[in-house]
Amino acid sequence: MKVNDKIAELVESVEQVPWRDKKATAAFLAQTYYYSRHTTRVLALAGSRFDFDNHNVHQRFIRHCAEEMNHERLADRDLASLGYSLKDFPEFPSTRAFYQTHYHTIEHVSPWSIFGYIVALEGLAVAKGEWLYNEIRQHHGEKAASFMKVHAADDIEHVKEAEKILASLPPGEMKNVEQHLETTCFLYRAMLGEVAACASKGQKIVTFDRHERKKAV
Ligand SMILES: [Fe+2]
DSSP: OOHHHHHHHHHHHHHTSOTTOHHHHHHHHHHHHHHHTTHHHHHHHHHTTOOGGGHHHHHHHHHHHHHTTTHHHHHHHHHHHTTOOGGGSOOOHHHHHHHHHHHHHHHHTOGGGGHHHHHHHHHHIIIIIHHHHHHHHHHHOGGGOHHHHHHHHHHHHHHHHHHHHHTTOOTTHHHHHHHHHHHHHHHHHHHHHHHHHTSOTTOOOOOOOHHHHHHHO
């Protein structure tokens, strides 16, 4: 599996959300709140599972965990600036499945597999974070874009760190990382599909599969 192909699919799903639509953007921010409040928990859980031979990886997770503190509050504040609250947007089943799978893979597959999640979301942030920050800022104002602003800037360093670790994974762990990356991408794309479906009438866009898109171009 090529990591870049998976990131390209994520980018495609991000582009298919009508960001000019306030309801779709608000739905995205609410779902971002619901999953990002698990980030510190997921990173702490994974970080506790690395033995003394992997002390640097353990420390990396603890540092990353500290950096993610209170990020869910950014999403909640951005949502409030649009005039909505979390009560307006319950958690989607896809969002729930997205974060629940991290706990499972750490506990029942391997803590290394969580790099699949890190590479997927941070790779997406590097590829499309700034674009999405600008979309939200232009259509809904700076106050609705603080979560994206922080992540478009922060994640570039995280990706560089993660790439170094991926280059020296223990034998057999690459398969676990790839498998979790695939699961993560699938569920995040499902979540974006549910986000797009929240758009107000008339704002929904026609989506093409990749084959149709090629023909249309
Ligand atoms: Fe974050």
